[in-house]
Amino acid sequence: ETGVTQTPRHLVMGMTNKKSLKCEQHLGHNAMYWYKQSAKKPLELMFVYNFKEQTENNSVPSRFSPECPNSSHLFLHLHTLQPEDSALYLCASSQDPDTGMNTEAFFGQGTRLTVV
Amino acid sequence: AQSVSQHNHHVILSEAASLELGCNYSYGGTVNLFWYVQYPGQHLQLLLKYFSGDPLVKGIKGFEAEFIKSKFSFNLRKPSVQWSDTAEYFCAVIPTGGFKTIFGAGTRLFVKA
Numbered sequence: 001e002t003g004v005t006q007t008p009r010h011l012v013m014g015m016t017n018k019k020s021l022k023c024e025q026h027l028g029h030n031a032m033y034w035y036k037q038s039a040k041k042p043l044e045l046m047f048v049y050n051f052k053e054q055t056e057n058n059s060v061p062s063r064f065s066p067e068c069p070n071s072s073h074l075f076l077h078l079h080t081l082q083p084e085d086s087a088l089y090l091c092a093s094s095q096d097p098d099t100g101m102n103t104e105a106f107f108g109q110g111t112r113l114t115v116v
Numbered sequence: 117a118q119s120v121s122q123h124n125h126h127v128i129l130s131e132a133a134s135l136e137l138g139c140n141y142s143y144g145g146t147v148n149l150f151w152y153v154q155y156p157g158q159h160l161q162l163l164l165k166y167f168s169g170d171p172l173v174k175g176i177k178g179f180e181a182e183f184i185k186s187k188f189s190f191n192l193r194k195p196s197v198q199w200s201d202t203a204e205y206f207c208a209v210i211p212t213g214g215f216k217t218i219f220g221a222g223t224r225l226f227v228k229a
Contacts, residue, residue, distance in 0.1 A: 004159075033217075040125070043206065043219035056216065090160065104150055105217055107160040 003027040006091050006108035013081065014116055021076040021111045023091030030095065032074040033105065034066060037088040049074060081115045088112050118143045120209050122220035129197050130228045137192040137223050139207030146212040149190040151181055154222075155203045163205070166190065177201070199229045 004025045013019050025032065034046040048056035049068040063085075065077040074091055092105040123138035141147065151163040164175025171183040181192045190207060207220040 035219075040221065042120070042221040045216060045218075048216065092160075104162045104165055105160075107152075109159040 004091055004093055004106050004108040006089075006111050008111055009109065010112045010114075012114045012116060013078065015081060015083070017081075018077070018079040020078065021089055021091075021113075023074040023076075023108055025072055025091075025093040025106070025108075027093055027106060029093035029106070030071050031093060032068060032071070033092040033094075034074065034076050035090040035092060037090055037110065043090070047076075078113075081113075083115050086114045118209065118211065118218050120207050120218050120220035122205075122207055122223050124223050125221065126224050126226070128226045128228065131199055132196045133227075135192070135194040135197045135201070135225070137205055137207075137225070139190045139192065139220060140188050141190070141207075141209045141218075142188065143209060143211055148210045148212060149181070149183060150208040150210075150217070151175065151179070151190070151192050152206040152208060152219075153203045154206070160206065163192070197225075197227050199227045201225060202227045 007022045011019060031050045033048050036044040036046055045058050046060045047054060047066040052068050052071055063080050067075040088110045090110045091108040094105045095103040119142050121140045129135060149166040152160045153163045154160045163179050164173050164181055166173045166183050172180060174180050179192060179194050181190055183190050192205060202225060204222045204224050206222045209218045
């Protein structure tokens with residue numbers, strides 16, 4: 001266990017569905033991230049939150065909507081997805097980047113998403 | 117743009133063979149470097165990291181990596197692999213003072229028993 005928990009582990013959804021992915025960390029970290037892992041592609045950083053504030057959105061389509069109600073929880077709301085959005089979605093957390101301390105990211109096990 | 121390049125997408129070795137996975141990054145400033153490993157069905161976890169000091173870094177499970185600044189490289193090595201090293205390995209970079217981790221595409225290692 002890394003201290004980062006993602007639910008659900010697997011999700012199959014239709015293109016018209018609305019669903020949410022959840023991530024929870026109890027490591028005392030202040031930064032949380034969503035990554036997309038597709039076959040044969042580098043890990044793609046989607047969103048970054050630092051102290052609950054979104055600091056980065058890497059040109060992610062609006063059908064992905066993140067929410068960070070507090071430093072321990074991160075959600076990814078999904079609606080009207082496309083089949084090409086099928087991938088492993090990883091959540092990660094790390095120490096406060098503003099301290100200048102570049103600590104490693106701790107990853108959850110991911111949610112395997114299949115869009116049909 | 118900053119990027120990380122891993123030279124091999126797939127590597128197949130027999131047990132006891134030596135391993136070297138290449139990693140190069142493109143960024144002009146100082147960086148912190150990482151290797152992560154993802155075993156089948158498991159989460160990404162840190163294998164080793166370099167922030168400063170000795171450019172030869174020792175990690176878990178007998179892995180090591182050498183930072184060669186002039187070559188912008190951070191290659192991962194292990195003298196003798198085991199079947200349990202079968203996994204996907206990711207090289208990653210964070211520019212010093214930043215926090216956005218840039219990952220390579222990963223290298224799938226399969227070790228034959």
